[in-house]
Amino acid sequence: MVVRDPTLPDHVTIYEVGARDGLQNESTVVPVEVKAEFLQRLARTGLRVLEATSFVHPRWVPQLADAADLLRRMVRVDGIDYPVLVPNERGLDRALAAGVRHIAIFASATETFAKRNLNRTLDEQFDMFAPVVGRALARGLRVRGYVSMCFGDPWEGAVAPHQVAEVGRRLVEMGCHQLSLGDTIGTGTPGHVNAVLDACVAGGVPIRQLAVHFHDTYGQALANTLAALRHGVTTVDASAGGLGGCPYAESATGNLATEDLVWMLDGLGIRHGVDLDALVATSTWMAHHLGRPSPSRVVRALGGP
Template identity: 85%
Template structure:
């Protein structure tokens, strides 16, 4: 039974990250033609935002070394946005060459992760991103900002919500249009999610520039998402079939599964535009290519 719930948004944008965040940690390289078909199937399932790949150096994420080839082969559908992650100006050059219209940058909320992942201090990362954002905006591109370790860090522990908000404020002021709060190691809980969102709003960030990106390491991703929706967030990152993790954070397990999110949104009467049956079919197909069952509970329940 689908009952519209009070105090929740009427519609949610699903920001699908399966093809990038979902596959980046796979040990065996997935053939480019499989990735292209994966993206096409996801678009066919009604998802309107599909993060396609990343122009990170192949040495760091070998799985995404085929980024340019993938975008060249991709039949981009009208009405579907295909953002790509870019780590630096060289990545932006490649994205511009590929005709990309929407990019994302990947910042850190903590000092330690900034050093380990970006080889920068927390402050220095902004100097690295500033020319990327400025050039991208000058070329007419939209720039999204991911902020990793927004809830907890494996080296520093819990992260102060005000610290996350301060990072987000700087990125939005720099010219990013959206700020995705990443629970990279999955330690967040609903109360913590509310506190981080409240801190962002208190720092002058409108709730409509916020997105959430939860990992399900401790089984909290859906509960955290619901807490975020109750605070007015309307963009939720999810990965088809629950694929993914972070190659630089060993304790990070899979992202929130798109199918699990859709099942919850349907039950809440929240519109999202996706076809659950086609998503389940797609994730089952991809699980067969990866040689293991999907971690998504909804996929297992409906495909079983």
């Protein structure tokens, strides 16, 4: 049954991260030809943004060491955006050589995670990002900014909303067209989501430039997503089949499953353009290749492994 809530957005863009954020956390390396087919199958579901891979150094994320090879092999579909994550100027060089038109950078809202993930202090990370963003914009690329640890940090605990807002403001002023606020370890709750979004808007980042990226460690991802939608957010990150986590945060479980998000959006009468049956079939196919059941409850309910 569809019950439309007029206070919610009419349309939501699903930013699919399964091929990058999902597969980077696998204990084994998925063959590049499987990744290419995964992206092709996802493209057939109606998703319009498919984050393809990352040009992070293979020593840190060996699961994505085949990024350049994947981009050569994959079949791009007209009308679909295929962003890639780049950590620094070396990553940008590789992305430009591969013909990428949309990149993402990955910042931290906390000092400890910046040091552990980027080997920079909270302030120093911006010095690393500035030339990446500047060069990308000069070449006509779009740049997304991820902000991790927005709702909690395993070393520092709770993160103040104003701290998240300050990091986000600096990224937007640098030239990022969109900010994805990440609940990296899944500790956020709806009231906390409201507080962080309020702080970001008060800090000068319009709600139209904000996206959300929730992990389901404590079962809050859908509730947090609904809170963000009520706030006016219209871009939600999700991962087909609930794949993923964070290789730098051991307590983090999978991302919000795209199927679970689609089921909720369907019930709310919010347009998204995705064929749920095709998406479930794709996640079932990938679960077979990974050798384990999909953690998505909707995939399981509709007959997948």
